[in-house]
Amino acid sequence: MIRDITIGQYYPQSSVIHRLDPRVKLLGTVLFVVSVFMIHSVPAFIIVTAVMAALIALSKVPVSFMLKGLKSIFMIILLTFCFSLFLTPGDTLFKVGFLNATVQGLKTGLYMIMRLSYLIIGSSLMTLTTTPNQLTDGLEKGLRGLNKIHIPVHEVAMMMSIALRFIPILLEEMDRIMKAQQARGADFESGNLIQRAKGLVPLLVPLFIAAIRRANDLAMAMEARCYHGGQGRTKMKPLHYEKRDHLAYLLMAVYMIVICVLRGVM
Amino acid sequence: MSQIRFENVNYLYGAGTTFEKQALKEISFSVERGSFIGLIGHTGSGKSTLIQHMNGLIMPTSGKVYFHDEDITASGYKKKELRSKVGIVFQYPEYQLFEIDVLTDVSFGPKNLGLSTEEAKVRAIDALNLVGIKEEQYTLSPFELSGGQKRRVAIAGVLAMQPEVLILDEPAAGLDPGSRKEILDTIAHLYKETGMTVILSSHSMEDMAEYAKRLLVMNQGELVMDGKPQEIFGRYKELEKMGLSAPKMTYLMHSLAEKGYELSTDVLTVSQASEEILKLWRKTRMEDGEK
Numbered sequence: 370m371i372r373d374i375t376i377g378q379y380y381p382q383s384s385v386i387h388r389l390d391p392r393v394k395l396l397g398t399v400l401f402v403v404s405v406f407m408i409h410s411v412p413a414f415i416i417v418t419a420v421m422a423a424l425i426a427l428s429k430v431p432v433s434f435m436l437k438g439l440k441s442i443f444m445i446i447l448l449t450f451c452f453s454l455f456l457t458p459g460d461t462l463f464k465v466g467f468l469n470a471t472v473q474g475l476k477t478g479l480y481m482i483m484r485l486s487y488l489i490i491g492s493s494l495m496t497l498t499t500t501p502n503q504l505t506d507g508l509e510k511g512l513r514g515l516n517k518i519h520i521p522v523h524e525v526a527m528m529m530s531i532a533l534r535f536i537p538i539l540l541e542e543m544d545r546i547m548k549a550q551q552a553r554g555a556d557f558e559s560g561n562l563i564q565r566a567k568g569l570v571p572l573l574v575p576l577f578i579a580a581i582r583r584a585n586d587l588a589m590a591m592e593a594r595c596y597h598g599g600q601g602r603t604k605m606k607p608l609h610y611e612k613r614d615h616l617a618y619l620l621m622a623v624y625m626i627v628i629c630v631l632r633g634v635m
Numbered sequence: 636m637s638q639i640r641f642e643n644v645n646y647l648y649g650a651g652t653t654f655e656k657q658a659l660k661e662i663s664f665s666v667e668r669g670s671f672i673g674l675i676g677h678t679g680s681g682k683s684t685l686i687q688h689m690n691g692l693i694m695p696t697s698g699k700v701y702f703h704d705e706d707i708t709a710s711g712y713k714k715k716e717l718r719s720k721v722g723i724v725f726q727y728p729e730y731q732l733f734e735i736d737v738l739t740d741v742s743f744g745p746k747n748l749g750l751s752t753e754e755a756k757v758r759a760i761d762a763l764n765l766v767g768i769k770e771e772q773y774t775l776s777p778f779e780l781s782g783g784q785k786r787r788v789a790i791a792g793v794l795a796m797q798p799e800v801l802i803l804d805e806p807a808a809g810l811d812p813g814s815r816k817e818i819l820d821t822i823a824h825l826y827k828e829t830g831m832t833v834i835l836s837s838h839s840m841e842d843m844a845e846y847a848k849r850l851l852v853m854n855q856g857e858l859v860m861d862g863k864p865q866e867i868f869g870r871y872k873e874l875e876k877m878g879l880s881a882p883k884m885t886y887l888m889h890s891l892a893e894k895g896y897e898l899s900t901d902v903l904t905v906s907q908a909s910e911e912i913l914k915l916w917r918k919t920r921m922e923d924g925e926k
Binding site: 546 | 723730732733744748778793
């Protein structure tokens, strides 16, 4: 159940997308999300879809993996669709009781479904092809400029990578504690809301203790290796732009111009 | 009638994904009431997965698990009752402690069985007595205890449910030699006192030689050997191929026998070995005297 979460998961594969500089992928994802919210017409929609399909094909990650992320937000998508379908004023399409479905609502609803799912697929594409370490490296280097206004970029990036690193560890720990308490007759599945909330105490107390214990150990281990923050710290694998990265930037610029033009025209 | 029986149990982790891994392959065996079984195998050989099948925490991908000839994989089987009969103490069980004091924590299990607070307390006190925790420690926070004591409290937490079968996954892992022996002796004492079935997994062949009456050997998800410790440790060359070993005394007796001493190689513990060597020494001295 918990292991089904795919957001933030890396899919090892050797492809052009995997080899791209993380900064390129970060900016690309941001631009893609912006473009998804800019389009209003069918041709633009076709272009976005084609670009996304091409990227997925290039990444060599199975499509089923991309779609898995959608499962978790299925309810949100459904609700958004229903809201736009029934609450947008316009020409009546059909009626359910006092609810009035409109043609305009159907159109906005469909666009909303498309936008939300592309948003998830687009960001899954980035996390599936980039290791958490690359991602934080990319963020750190890409946002280096913020150091000038006294934002501790390195520390924030370090915190992020530690947090990401701890997700699977804590999930595993939770699984273990859950089984141990189930072996003592604990019940996490039945009962009303209050009983269930109370039932979580035997799970949460050991989990918090474990998290604090691990954080303590990690801090000790980092200090033992003389970690002292970002000042003067060098990288084992410094990020370098390659030819393909420049090409990717160029393609991104072309893509954004096309999207902007289409929005202006239609 | 067997107490626990496995029939062609297979288990796949992450079925249908790229991370699919077969953790158990065609496991069949049965456990008789009142036995003391040692489970050995390299890290990742499937020991823990096997253990979790015994009280229904994991369901087999295919195959059947029976408890008192009842199929626990059948739908509608009461798993809560099964879990009270088959108690599992996981690795590092002290990490499951959560209550404000020792006594309340140990009462958690029996309370989950639907007993009243009073009855649960009686059972908790019995269990704490069995593992040797003193009365003045009942009101302490479980986090104030030493590592060995925490572990005993955690074992008591499972014992308080009064299971018929007690399963312990590496109960001595990460303890100093003193606490190690204490924990294992406590388990041996429990076995003698209550006559419950005990299944113990461990990395230490010495511990297995000393306590277990039957050994199950796991390798890469398969049950490769099943028999008396003497038989199994006699096949130490096969064990070594699986990254395991035999007790040091087995090696000693084998190398002595190779040198031409007439000794039994069925020896597993230090006391048995010293007895065997003394016997040979006396015999040779008597023969020398006759000459």
